[in-house]
Amino acid sequence: MTDDAPHDHPPPGLLPAGLIDLLPPEAEREAALVETLMAAFGAHGYERVKPPLLEFEDSLLAGSGAAVAEQTFRLMDPVSQRMMGLRADTTPQVARIAATRLGLQARPLRLCYAGQVLRVRGTQIAPERQLPQVGVELIGSDAAAADAEVAVAAAEALARAGVAGATLDISLPxxxxxxxxxxxxxxxxxxxxxxxxxxxxxxxxxxxxxxxxxxxxxxxxxxxxxxxxxxxxxxxxxxxxxxxxxxxxxxxxxxxxxxxxxxxxxxxxxxxxxxxxxxxxxxxxxxxxxxxxRGFPYHTGVAFTVFGPGATGELGRGGRYLSLNEEPATGMSLYPDAVQRAAPPPAAPRRLFAPLGTAEATLAALRAQGYATVRALSAADAPRALRCSHILRDGSPVPVTQEEG
Amino acid sequence: MTDDAPHDHPPPGLLPAGLIDLLPPEAEREAALVETLMAAFGAHGYERVKPPLLEFEDSLLAGSGAAVAEQTFRLMDPVSQRMMGLRADTTPQVARIAATRLGLQARPLRLCYAGQVLRVRGTQIAPERQLPQVGVELIGSDAAAADAEVAVAAAEALARAGVAGATLDISLPxxxxxxxxxxxxxxxxxxxxxxxxxxxxxxxxxxxxxxxxxxxxxxxxxxxxxxxxxxxxxxxxxxxxxxxxxxxxxxxxxxxxxxxxxxxxxxxxxxxxxxxxxxxxxxxxxxxxxxxxRGFPYHTGVAFTVFGPGATGELGRGGRYLSLNEEPATGMSLYPDAVQRAAPPPAAPRRLFAPLGTAEATLAALRAQGYATVRALSAADAPRALRCSHILRDGSPVPVTQEEG
Incomplete structure (x- = not known):
């Protein structure tokens, strides 16, 4: 530690710049959105892969990974004594999977992924250092229909998420x-x-x-x-x-x-x-x-930028590139945090307060109808304080009124 | 680098010990399972939080986090020049959120989480160094009903995932x-x-x-x-x-x-x-x-271990503890990888091959029925090679036969 490094402890609860807690209801909203986008990709034949968050930097930064080398956290693997990187982009990992473990699977290969990426520094306009990333890669076809497919699948994914009126900007880098x-x-x-x-x-x-x-x-x-x-x-x-x-x-x-x-x-x-x-x-x-x-430097054909309606900004990027072993590939990555800002807010969940002594069977039936049931654990528990929208009265849910404290 | 450190490059595609790629269909299965478990917790009134993967080690290793200090990867934050940790357990993060950002929210506080945890070394019987973790924390109640609630919610989550016949082992540490x-x-x-x-x-x-x-x-x-x-x-x-x-x-x-x-x-x-x-x-x-x-050393009341049927092993752990600021708390954490081994395999998805020139409206209707549609991108694309279960014939899906190559 050098002399000008900070010696005091940060206040409890302080997080490093660009790293945040998602609280209710945002955390649930993001998770639901990611699964909606992934379901759309799945419906277009894309199969999910889940590469690890950490891998050897040699493979993580190969190919298109070189573009994010400066943004990649490195740490030493005590087991192998090699350097590992914490992924800043998932595309290079999918390329590695396609070239190695799925190297013998018939082409075209349709893969999708959802996960977190981390980067060393945020920027002034995009301070986040941990971002969710969702995307598809279509590997082994040089057809224009392949580029069209990833664009169409992304547009359908956005539509399923409630984003109407997205624009696909095509450039020819x-x-x-x-x-x-x-x-x-x-x-x-x-x-x-x-x-x-x-x-x-x-x-x-x-x-x-x-x-x-x-x-x-x-x-x-x-x-x-x-x-x-x-x-x-x-x-x-x-x-x-x-x-x-x-x-x-x-x-x-x-x-x-x-x-x-x-x-x-x-x-x-x-x-x-x-x-x-x-x-x-x-x-x-x-x-x-x-x-x-301006597309990523590795694009070899059309490049895509997806914009949301109005001023909601960039929702995703993609385009044609060469994957490992010079395989023709195309793909699209969506940014769930941006998509969430462009999508209409979901309906508030129905949250039902169950007074002390409520029978379990009653609550199980209401959960099956879509209620989140919140049991009183003591006489002091009150429906409004526990942010319940409904309370159980004579076996039926009724909206919580002002008086119910 | 010392003299006995390896100088050569690892073969392409090699991952560090204990870090793996999940491939189709396992990656999809794990993701679906996590959302099933989380939906069950949500139905019991638990609201999702999503803490970051990295945070300052001081806060990450406070309270119950001390138990995983040795298993936590550390790295330097170039922005603040403080040490950060890559989480090895999510409970300490949820405790931090409960004590700080949700410190003024009414108790009891019901929070749930799903995410990846990483650890420095695997063991011989559990070599994984990245694990999915799903769980609930119920903070601010010392009632026995609170301990019961997390156990019941976990059992219902397992039942929704298709795991019948789980056993709850209760110990009194x-x-x-x-x-x-x-x-x-x-x-x-x-x-x-x-x-x-x-x-x-x-x-x-x-x-x-x-x-x-x-x-x-x-x-x-x-x-x-x-x-x-x-x-x-x-x-x-x-x-x-x-x-x-x-x-x-x-x-x-x-x-x-x-x-x-x-x-x-x-x-x-x-x-x-x-x-x-x-x-x-x-x-x-x-x-x-x-x-x-044998429970975690921080347990202050009942401790739970959930076992799957037969020899499927430990599916989760939980119990009563003191959260930050000495708040009474109880919780349960489930291990999706273990739950997946105990759960019946899901039905294989219906994957439909669409020959060149199929109209989009036909495929959109079939996607709405639950088919994953796989478009031919060239005349060389064949349904069996692309692992399709069905092919479109005269506008209707029919099972792929042996001859379709």
Whole structure:
């Protein structure tokens, strides 16, 4: 312990920043919501796996796990003397299961999971360091129908949870890079044309920054310095940025453009995914932003962000990636805490106060009708203090009135 | 890293000892079981709380948490620079919540919880280092009816999970010590009679060991050296040890004995608890072993162990204790992994293969009937390989036959 470390004890009941107790009724609500979401995934053929909270860091941080390496708590396993990590994301664990223990099971493999993830630090806008995570992974299919399936299943899960009017934002994280590559605006291509490495790297960074900020002027100003280009960026780039919007309109705009082959392939795939989703869920709101690439860096095809209605924010994320052993995979992860904020509150439970001496059979029958029965344990127990909505009178539940203290 | 520490990487997919992946269908089964148990507790008025997996070790290891201090993983919180623990038991966290955030809520307080606990090392017969834990705590009542309530709720939870014929083993962990105290066989009492501290400590240890081994001859041989005794141990001890058995018979045997006052109070309380359980659950098998004291060291009244039918072993534990701020409390914790081994396997889910091009409305209707629908994503997908029990034929599900490959 260094001199400036705290020596006093924290007040009793104080929790570390970003770690909270869920109290009644929130804890029950979250648990019920998780099971509702999981039931929807189960109904779409996804089978539950439950990886452990701790595993060796080598396997936890492999593949897509590298993206959360900095956010992963580490601790020493006294049994093996190896370092273990406390998972910050469940997807890498599901990938490990798919590649090893379920490596010989027929593809496509449909797996779902629900559990807690922990991270070393929260952020100012998302201070939580323990979060529930629920999701699906569809491993071993490169079909557009697979991407559509995880999106449709997530939308149905949200609908079952009472979230109406969610929007699926589709982005194409590989499009910007593909376009720059086709235009000859990569570090190796620029070097081949005599630009030195450092200026080439600066140029590419500036191009990506301009695209990320949706600033075609900035991009074209930089690109001009490398003219002539193999692709007419001055024509394409503003049109691609403007295309962002409702999915079908964005696809129509893309269809009208003269895209380089590799970019055309990405656009065609997006069109296939959107059509497959639309065929299954005619009412789902979908937007498409072809030049957005903020998705997790490991996405290799469409990326999804699910937004709740109004200002309820991001409810989940997903998209196509390569799983271990280069298996094509797609998936979707939902954030139950965010979904809970977007969902209508459930009906308050019926909580029945049973005075001293009530027969057990009476209460068992009422429990079977959905009442939570609360037995008086002493004459001092009172229905309102114990937050009961009902009291048993002459064998029947009646609402608790003001007088019943 | 020391010289004899391993330098090589573990094979991919290897998990640390005692940490496992639950695969389909076990993971689903465990989750469903946990929610079944929790629903039973909810029906008895217990409200769910969800404490975090990590908290400051000072609060995690306070009170009954001290019993699992050695089994608790510690890690440094980079935010506060204090040590945190990864919970090895949920009861201390519920006690903290009851004493702080719910400190002003009316008593008795009925709380339930479900979650994972982790421990530093497994044992040879229980190698798991991550275990699900489900339980109830009833805080703020010292009534025998409170102890009865947690036992009855646990038995009903097991019955809902399909475990018939569970046995409730009741022990009285304070009885042996109370009897020795009444007989003047404590270290201070022996010292007051001129025995030096070390021999006095050895005597008390030998007495407790003899009782633990149910060996009255060993106990009386040691006790003789301190004769005369204030209690007729030679009469009482063999009768108390023999009394162990079906609860009502054991209580009758206790009633016939001339017990010292403090021991009589313990026996009377046990009689009250058993009567209160019997009034609510006439069929529950109950045993009582008055001299057993293997319960957790913090028990202050009756202690419970729940056994499954046949050789299915221990399904849960509980009993009376003092919560934080010396509040009287009682509780019960069930082990879902053990309950799962004792419960009948659930019916296999109906898993329906939907050939390419199946209309979504058809599948939505079948999902509403309880089918898990598995869409073909390519012409290569086959129902048996995807472990489907049914296939859609002319709009209706029919069982998959051998030929369907």
């Amino acid at each position: 590989t499009m910007a890079g593909t376009l720059l590559e086709a235009a000859g605006l990569t570090v190796p291509a620029l070097e081949a044309r005599g630009v030195r490495r450092k200026p080439a790297q600066d140029m590419v960074a500036a191009l990506r920054l301009g695209i990320d900020r949706k600033d075609p002027v900035a991009v074209l100003t930089v690109a001009e310095r490398a003219a002539p280009l193999a692709v007419d960026l001055a024509d394409l780039l503003p049109r691609l940025l403007r295309a962002a919007g409702p999915a079908e309109a964005a696809l129509a705009a893309l269809a009208a453009m003269d895209l380089p082959t590799a970019a055309r392939r990405i656009a065609d795939n997006a069109a296939e995914v959107v059509a497959a989703i639309r065929a299954r869920d005619p009412d789902l709101r979908m937007t498409l932003d072809p030049m957005e690439f | 304070t009885m042996a010590g109370t009897l020795l105290e009444a007989a003047g066989l404590t270290v201070p009492a022996l010292e007051a009679r001129g025995v030096r501290r070390k021999p006095a400590q050895d005597m008390v240890a030998a007495l407790r060991l003899g009782i633990d081994r149910k060996d009255p001859v060993a106990v009386l041989t040691v006790a003789e050296r301190a004769a005369p005794l204030a209690v007729d141990l030679a009469d009482l001890l063999p009768r108390l040890l023999r009394a162990a058995g079906p609860a009502e018979a054991a209580l009758a045997a206790l009633a016939a004995m001339d017990l010292p006052t403090a021991a009589r109070r313990i026996a009377d309380n046990a009689a009250e608890v058993v009567a209160a359980i019997r009034a609510r659950d006439p069929d529950l098998r109950m045993t009582l072993d008055p001299m057993e004291f």
